Amino acid sequence: MKYSSQAVAKLYFMAAIGLFVGQILFGLVLGLQYVIGDFLFPAIPFNVARMVHTNLLIVWLLFGFMGAAYYLVPEEAERELYSPKLAVALFWIFLVAGALTILGYLLVPYAGLAQMTGNDLLPTMGREFLEQPTITKIGIVIVALGFLFNVGMTILTGRKTVITMVLLTGLTGLAVLFLFSFYNPDNLVLDKYYWWWVVHLWVEGVWELILGSILAFVLIKVTGVDREVIEKWLYVIIAMTLITGIIGTGHHYFWIGTPGYWQWLGSVFSALEPIPFFMMTVFAFNMVNKRRLNHPNKAAVLWAEGTAVMAFLGAGVWGFMHTLAPVNYYTHGTQITAAHGHMAFYGAYVMIVLTIISYAWPIMRGEKAANKRAQVVEMWAFWLMTVSMVFITLFLTGAGVLQTWLQRYTDTPLPFMEVQAKIAPFYWMREVAGLVFMIGLALYVYSFFAKGESSGDATPV
Amino acid sequence: MSEVFTKSMARNIYYGGSVFFILLFLALTFDTMGTLPKQDNRAAITPQVALGKKVWEENDCIGCHTLLGEGAYFAPELGNVYKRFGNSTEAIKAFIKSRPVNGVPGRRSMPQFNLSDEELEALAQFLKYSSEINTQNWPPNIQG
Ligand code: HEM
Ligand code: HEM
Ligand SMILES: [Fe+2]
Numbered sequence: 026m027k028y029s030s031q032a033v034a035k036l037y038f039m040a041a042i043g044l045f046v047g048q049i050l051f052g053l054v055l056g057l058q059y060v061i062g063d064f065l066f067p068a069i070p071f072n073v074a075r076m077v078h079t080n081l082l083i084v085w086l087l088f089g090f091m092g093a094a095y096y097l098v099p100e101e102a103e104r105e106l107y108s109p110k111l112a113v114a115l116f117w118i119f120l121v122a123g124a125l126t127i128l129g130y131l132l133v134p135y136a137g138l139a140q141m142t143g144n145d146l147l148p149t150m151g152r153e154f155l156e157q158p159t160i161t162k163i164g165i166v167i168v169a170l171g172f173l174f175n176v177g178m179t180i181l182t183g184r185k186t187v188i189t190m191v192l193l194t195g196l197t198g199l200a201v202l203f204l205f206s207f208y209n210p211d212n213l214v215l216d217k218y219y220w221w222w223v224v225h226l227w228v229e230g231v232w233e234l235i236l237g238s239i240l241a242f243v244l245i246k247v248t249g250v251d252r253e254v255i256e257k258w259l260y261v262i263i264a265m266t267l268i269t270g271i272i273g274t275g276h277h278y279f280w281i282g283t284p285g286y287w288q289w290l291g292s293v294f295s296a297l298e299p300i301p302f303f304m305m306t307v308f309a310f311n312m313v314n315k316r317r318l319n320h321p322n323k324a325a326v327l328w329a330e331g332t333a334v335m336a337f338l339g340a341g342v343w344g345f346m347h348t349l350a351p352v353n354y355y356t357h358g359t360q361i362t363a364a365h366g367h368m369a370f371y372g373a374y375v376m377i378v379l380t381i382i383s384y385a386w387p388i389m390r391g392e393k394a395a396n397k398r399a400q401v402v403e404m405w406a407f408w409l410m411t412v413s414m415v416f417i418t419l420f421l422t423g424a425g426v427l428q429t430w431l432q433r434y435t436d437t438p439l440p441f442m443e444v445q446a447k448i449a450p451f452y453w454m455r456e457v458a459g460l461v462f463m464i465g466l467a468l469y470v471y472s473f474f475a476k477g478e479s480s481g482d483a484t485p486v
Numbered sequence: 487m488s489e490v491f492t493k494s495m496a497r498n499i500y501y502g503g504s505v506f507f508i509l510l511f512l513a514l515t516f517d518t519m520g521t522l523p524k525q526d527n528r529a530a531i532t533p534q535v536a537l538g539k540k541v542w543e544e545n546d547c548i549g550c551h552t553l554l555g556e557g558a559y560f561a562p563e564l565g566n567v568y569k570r571f572g573n574s575t576e577a578i579k580a581f582i583k584s585r586p587v588n589g590v591p592g593r594r595s596m597p598q599f600n601l602s603d604e605e606l607e608a609l610a611q612f613l614k615y616s617s618e619i620n621t622q623n624w625p626p627n628i629q630g
Contacts, residue, residue, distance in 0.1 A: 058560075058594070059560065059594075061592070062589075062590070062592060062593045062594030062595055063589040063590065063591055063592060063593065063594075063595050066588070066589040066595045066597075067587065067588060067589060067595075067597055067598075070549075070550075070595075070597050071549065071550050071558070071560050071561075071594070072546045072547075072548075072549020072550045072558065072560075073546075073549070075549050075550075075558055075560075076546065076549055135544065135545060135546045136544045136545050136599070139543075139544040140544075144543075144544060148540055148543060148544075150543055150544065150546075151542065151543025151544055151545070151546050151547075151548065152543065152548060153548050153549075153556065153557055153558070156546060156549070187497075209543075211531050211535070211536040211539055212526060212528055212531060213526075213539065213553075213554075213615075213616060213619065214522060214526035214528075214619060215522070215526070217554065217556065218515075218518070253493060256493055257491075257492070257493040257496045260493065260496035260497050260499070260500045261496045261499070261500075263500055264496065264499045264500035264503050264504070267500070267503060267504040267507060267508075268503040268504070268507055271504075271507040271508060271510075271511045272507055272510065272511055272514070274511070277556075278518075279622065279624070280554060280555055280621045280622055280624035280625075281554050281555075281556070281619075281621065282522070282525060282526045282527070282554070282619040282620060282621055283518055283522070284517075284518055284521045284522075284525070285622055287518075288622070290514070354624060354626060355626060357555040357624065357625075358552040358555030358556060358557070358559065358563065359559065360559060362559070363559055432629050432630075433625070433626050433627065433629075434626070438626075438627045438628070438629040439629065440562075440629050441561070441562040441563065441629060441630065442562065442594070445594070
């Protein structure tokens with residue numbers, strides 16, 4: 026580690042992994058409720074478990090992004106972090122606010138939580154992914170501003186690199202777009218229109234900038250390839266992201282009361298959205314092939330390549346599958362969407378956070394890479410989680426195709442609940458794949474404690 | 487990538503492309519805002535419907551159901567439930583009111599929300615309003 030203040034990233038990464046475990050446990054509860062309808066009812070109804078699952082996901086990814094920024098920004102800017110104390114303070118504020126919110130979901134009926142937290146004053150609750158009480162949302166904005174100030178001051182008073190500028194743009198975009206979560210008009214169509222400015226413009230816009238810059242940073246470090254080459258790739262990738270992804274928002278404006286021209290715009294531009302993901306895959310493999318050094322952290326290289334491949338599959342391929350309006354007419358809001366949502370979130374954002382953790386953690390511990398045995402365990406975890414996520418996606422896709430067929434694309438549509446009963450075997454298989462995912466995650470956690478023989482230093486190719 | 491295509495060219499595409507498409511998106515949004523009054527059924531948004539939306543949100547109905555295809559995939563689509571229930575707000579109210587507190591054994595269950603009559607009526611009116619938004623003929627059939 027070049028700068029001692031980089032070590033604050035450790036706190037953020039620990040919290041990220043802890044919340045990740047919670048997220049997956051609730052995923053398993055949800056998966057079981059899908060087939061045993063009254064499991065844990067009425068103590069933890071499905072909607073409550075779901076908001077815990079999705080909000081934990083978003084919060085731990087944010088912890089991961091912040092940890093990544095605190096680790097890589099000092100190294101890139103070639104100076105200590107502007108204020109390590111602020112970073113630690115914001116960590117605790119965010120963790121406590123997050124924990125209280127999750128406890129609120131679990132311990133108080135949602136309507137009661139809305140009342141307790143004054144949702145009347147500025148109603149923002151009760152929309153998918155934005156379930157947090159308004160005061161939590163305000164807390165998120167404050168933490169984001171403090172974080173941006175800290176990271177921004179470090180970048181602007183130090184060496185500016187393409188990687189840090191792109192990262193800062195992405196993080197600023199993340200915070201600015203989140204402000205649309207405070208706009209909740211009575212008009213449902215307007216509500217939905219701007220809701221996507223948070224959700225879509227995050228995952229298919231500014232988050233891709235964060236993803237690209239973290240990936241570029243790790244690739245420079247583990248391959249030793251010339252920075253100039255990597256930065257050129259980064260520019261092209263994020264250019265394609267924004268050129269396709271901004272108007273690509275239109276793939277959510279097909280059936281929510283918006284004008285018909287969005288069917289054309291949304292279909293055409295979002296059909297191009299796989300391009301930046303494909304370029305990311307070519308980029309990662311190219312850089313590893315052209316490497317100038319053999320880095321001892323084999324696990325980090327595997328995570329980096331895995332991110333590129335899985336993001337392309339989940340976002341690019343599974344996104345493309347249902348993004349053309351004539352297809353989406355039948356698949357909109359079915360298990361196809363859930364299949365895509367899982368693989369895309371895992372492949373792009375879960376994996377990039379695990380990539381930077383894999384690279385940075387050993388260095389923060391004072392080694393170049395984790396010991397040999399720990400790396401083997403970590404790579405087993407990689408394969409178990411990744412392969413089981415592929416199966417979760419395939420089972421949900423099977424469920425989704427049948428659902429579309431029986432309920433939508435037919436002259437004799439069956440009611441929703443009847444269709445769900447027919448496709449239950451797919452949900453059982455998804456649950457089994459989820460258990461394997463959990464085993465992979467347990468191994469992953471164990472890899473941090475595994476002891477073994479040192480994996481040595483980098484060697485020239 | 488070859489030497490002909492330089493880093494500064496890549497950077498210019500990024501800046502130029504982003505600015506162009508952000509502006510185009512804002513222009514399209516402006517146009518959409520002008521078109522919406524004709525198709526988003528805003529005339530039907532009475533204070534009662536607005537209250538209905540709030541009840542909808544404060545009980546997190548979206549955490550199990552989809553509404554116009556967005557939300558969770560655990561329970562039936564509700565954007566057209568007013569029509570599925572024979573254009574009857576009474577049927578919607580009766581359904582919500584009759585949910586057993588401890589659920590239906592073995593079946594996916596919906597909570598008993600203990601809503602007041604005013605809230606129930608508002609919720610049903612909100613679902614009626616939703617079903618009358620022009621959604622380009624989505625969903626494909628009455629089952630949602
Ligand atoms: C890493 C990037 C991506 C992530 C994390 C992601 C995630 C998601 C999630 C979670 C949803 C469900 C939203 C909801 O609950 O309503 C969704 C919907 C959708 N995504 Fe993506 N996505 C990504 C990229 C893409 C790309 C590149 C495409 C197109 C090629 C795409 C096409 C779609 C479409 C068409 C829907 C709407 C599905 C429906 O009609 O129900 N996504 N995405
Ligand atoms: C890292 C791994 C995971 C990620 C990134 C993830 C992500 C997500 C996301 C983004 C959603 C919202 C989906 C949407 O609106 O389309 C969701 C919902 C859900 N997840 Fe996961 N999840 C993961 C693991 C799991 C596991 C292991 C299970 C169960 C075995 C699971 C079960 C579910 C269920 C049942 C839903 C609700 C779907 C619905 O609305 O009906 N998830 N998850
Ligand atoms: Fe999207």
